[in-house]
Amino acid sequence: MENIKLILDSSSNMETNEKENLQVVPLTISFGGQDYIDDQTLNMKEFLSNMNKNDVAGKTTCPSIHAWLEALEGTEKAIIITMTSGMSGTFSSALQAKKMYEEKHPLSKIIVVDSRSAGPELTIVAHGIEQMLKGNIRFVDLEGAIAEFRMHTHLLFVLQSLHNLSVNGCVAPAVAKIAGLLKINLIGTASKEGKLEPLTKARGMKKSIARSLQIHARRQLSWR
Structure with missing residues (x-):
């Protein structure tokens, strides 16, 4: 099986230490004048309590290009899965990071997947990719195989x-x-x-x- 890194944003609800060769890049959630980093340090009970008390519109900030580049550092092959481009700029920032990383590392190969969804569907796609890799699929065939797999996943x-x-x-x-x-x-x-x-x-x-x-x-x- 090829050594390919899977990178997801935190809308997937997965954790970096959950699997080998997996990294989760956090989004930032802001409301009430406070920023919450959506990573393992987030106190979910406190966050939900404050969110339910808040009467001002909040916002979610996608990971920066720099955050994606940090996740890619040292990687030759990687697959990035992002939450839907229909609701977030996460896919766009990941695409820009891919372009910059591949320009700096011409031998690297990065695939960026727009999940067109959020939450558990990203996790399902990640598990599907793992199974494909265990089946020794060629990297060049992965993008088409992922697109086909996603036709059968729904949120x-x-x-x-x-x-x-x-x-x-x-x-x-x-x-x-x-x-x-x-x-x-x-x-x-x-x-x-x-x-x-x-x-x-x-x-x-x-x-x-x-x-x-x-x-x-x-x-x-x-x-x-």
Whole structure:
């Protein structure tokens, strides 16, 4: 198996020490005048508590070109998987880093993958690539194989709170408040363009999970 480094941004929820030849580059989340680095030092309990108290729109900053270059340092071959370009500049900054790194290291080969998604789908793609590498796939064939693999991965998510959507102007505050009081959850997916797309809603987490499983089963049938 070739020695190829996998590099993901922190929207994948993976950790650098989770696997050999894996590095995670953190995003930065800002709100309430404070910056939170999305790495292993982040106190998630404190972060979520502060986020839920915040009534000012926050923002997520993608990793800098320098951060990607640091992750690539000393690498001959690497695959970078980023969160969707439809919601972040992460893919763009990784592409620029790839170009700069390959200019400085002409023998290096870097693939940058736009996941058109976020969270667990990046992890699934990373695991898929690992299996391809174990099958001794040639590096030159990887980009096409990854594109084919991604055609069979899809993201479904459940939002228990619409607070952040209301703070960022996507949902009326009154609607978010009523949804919270009635425990109405939003079920959505990542569209083909890599943007969050609402599908339906359900009341309570139990019904939300059941509805998500129904959607998943229906999609599986359509893939056959």
